Amino acid sequence: MRERVHATYWMETGDDPARTAEVIAGEQSSGTFVALATETPELKQRSGAFVERLEVLETVSGPSLPGARPSDRYTRAILELSWPVENFGPSLPNLWTTIAGNLFELGQVSGLRLTGLSLPPSFTAPFTGPAFGVEGTRALSGVAQGPLIGTIIKPSIGLSAEETAQQVRELVAGDIDFIKDDELQADGARCPFEERVRAVMRVVNEAADRRGRKAMVAFNLTGDLDQMRRRHDLVLREGGTCVMLCLNAIGLVGVQEFRRHSQLPIHAHRAGWGALTRCPALGYDYAPWQQLWRLAGADHLHVNGLRNKFAEADESVIAAARAVLAPIGPDARMGAMPVFSSGQTGLQAAETYAALGCTDLIHTAGGGIFGHPGGVAAGVEAFRAAWTAAAQGVPLREAASGSGALRDALEFWR
Template identity: 85%
Template sequence: MRERVHATYWLETGDDPARTAEVIAGEQSSGTFVALAHETPELKDRSGARVERLDILETVSTPSLPGAKRPDVSRAERYTRATLELSWPVENFGPSLPNLWSTVAGNLFELQPVSGLRLTGLTLPPAFTAPFAGPGFGIAGTRTLSGVAEGPLIGTIIKPSIGLSVEETAAQVRELVAGDIDFIKDDELQADGARCPFDERVRAVMRVVNDHADRTGKKAMVAFNLTGDFDQMRRRHDLVLREGGTCVMLVLNSVGLVGVEAFRRHAQLPIHAHRAGWGALTRCPALGFDYAPWQMLWRLAGAD
């Protein structure tokens, strides 16, 4: 596995940016905060992260994030912003999504020289991506099941998010399918609460959806939120499938990469991926993730 994973970052530092880049590369591969006798040149050449590119963008007088340390506090504050590209040999972590995440987005955001760091790009070679099934249906399969061959799918969310009974939920779905809706989804807060239990909700909603489809030929796609422990999710998926449903929903950050990947191996329906919690990872422009590299990991795990 001599192929390499490449990650691109927006970096801000109060230290020399080249030195900070090497600190990040070391921390996320074979190095640590002190020199190690066992980190030989041969080991570092084989397993160390490389600084592939460092392009200086600008300097500013205040840090974007608190807590960063500068090497010379006697000098006026100055923080350099740059585009940083690092690479790692695939053999460091193998084709493993959680271990890739730990590498490209692990203990680097809190490093002392860093006053801002954001993952902006990710390039994954075939040696990493080949073992993953990826989306089971994707765009084409979702369009086939929804009956919308081109143009936008017109969709909505059951609201209020929580508090409706099974009967009230089914009544709202009846109004929506009568209005020729293409896609309906549970809110991420609605899973298996006592007032609207999952099994009862699925049966009631699918009676409405199937009845409308029998009369009109149009079957709305409903994404039922089956987020829970793994055994619950498998059982709930199978119920949706038996009742004639055409979609299920997972809350990604609640289930995790491993949960989505394992569920994808079981799923026979498209997985609607809900990104609840995404704001914590992206709202600050000087920290976290851009959407493109983040969604790449979930697509590999199996989100449609």
């Protein structure tokens, strides 16, 4: 039997749920709003989407989304659809159009959310996926075990290239593992990209000569494809070991094409993710969404952080991180590294470690490092001490008795 892609949805409809499921299946494959003589039973069997499962959950009195067709009750259900791989071939944009295209705006739907995606080997095999992933990132950063202790340059924007380099100087003096540009920092007049890369890498390279390992800096080179290639080549020439892309800004094809050119790990930022997921009755869960970006070539993927400054629940954050680390089907080569961020300090280290069950991650703290009363280097030391305590099962207050930097950090971490 031919292999098929399977997608799972949470669905709400004011119509008969079985009829709505068939409407969605038809819209996303061979059907349209009227019956056509050319859509023969043989064609539907060959190319149509199949309703694999429909599980009714509950009924409610009102619709979750505006514009729903009037009804006296709305039924919520789990819907699983499948498509033959030959409908779209090994194409990420066309797969996405199939599983997450016009179905969200169908009149029969008063709520729809993509919650799961299963891709067969015949679809995933042609994709190279992450070039570095966890193992390659550890090798380039010199961090053989434990999390990569990281930060984001703060203030996010407004510093000059030399002021940014000074921040980096203080960070590497504190033995930081990973530094990233904020997603807002690209190639502005105040801090031009080329000037920033050269200034920062002078500091990083000089420190690497003393330390014996090089801090990994993810420079944000988001732009058009030619710009991103040129910026990558500059980072590579200057001895850099990572670059950053804003996924939703450049799209799947942008990441795929850049991956073909890149010789460095791709740090993937999910800026704009909230618009895709925050409404519980519309959009996507992270688990299916991130699979496509890993297939496109992302090595690191942001997953938010525990007790973050945004609206995401801790359970969702951990589920996202586990999804990033999991194989895509049986394909272990597709593993990437989750990046925890957003309002983070050492206070989240123990919970993060306990929930994830491993240290194959990057944990970034901006204000949690830069706000340390003893300075930036002390902020790095305190953050690392918190993670050491987490891995050893030592309570923070007890660990602080042996670390002045951690003791002082506990006075301002909130």
